[in-house]
Amino acid sequence: MLTHTHVRTIEWGDCDPAGIVFHPRYLAYFDHATCLLFAKAGLDLATLQARFAVIGYPVVDLRSRFLAPCRFGDEVRIETRIAEFRRSSFDVHHVLHRSEAVAVEASVTRVWAGWHPDDPQRLQGRPVPEEVREALGPG
Template sequence: MLTHSHVRSIEWGDCDPAGIVFHPRYLAYFDHATCLLFARAGFDLTTLQARFGVLGYPVVDLHSRFTTPCRFGDEVRIETRVAEFRNSSFDVHHRLYRGADLAVEATVTRVWAGPHPDDPQRLQARPVPEAVRVALGTE
């Protein structure tokens, strides 16, 4: 199973007045980590759009657990992997560590989405291509 890991520093703009990461910022971190994971597998968003006609993989559900606060200046490591594929949706599991401590754990459910054939302003779920499943090592 393909896992992507990267390190980032907590910036001042990520923090609330108490100097800890404002919780919605973690979702932005995890969205970026998902893009990095797909790119590592050879499927950056531009490639996905050109090859499969997909517009993206929007979030439809999120479960998170916060155990250790992160603060301005902390260096954190984010590990990301696809935990499960279903027909048109998949779960991405993220673990964010501050040092050796697990600070945040989240599972984000996303849907493989393309333009709706009757209304291009809407999205429609599509099956996740086998090539993507194989590249991410969950098949």
């Protein structure tokens, strides 16, 4: 199973006036970590769009647990992996560590999506290609 680890330092712009990470910023971290995981597998967004005629993998569900606060200047480590593939959706699991402690866990469900053939204003889920499953998958 492919896992990507990303280390970052918490910036002031990510924090509230108390210097604690404003919770929506974690979602931006996790979105970026997902892109890095796909890129590690050789499947950056431009490659996906060209090879598979999809627009991407939008979020349709999100569950998170905030276990310990992170603050301005903290160095954190984000571990990202695919937890499960289904026909046209998949779950991405993120664990954010501050030192050795788990600070945030999140599970994000995404859909492999392209434009709807009958309505260009809508997206439509498509089967996740086997090549993508093999490159990223839990098996």
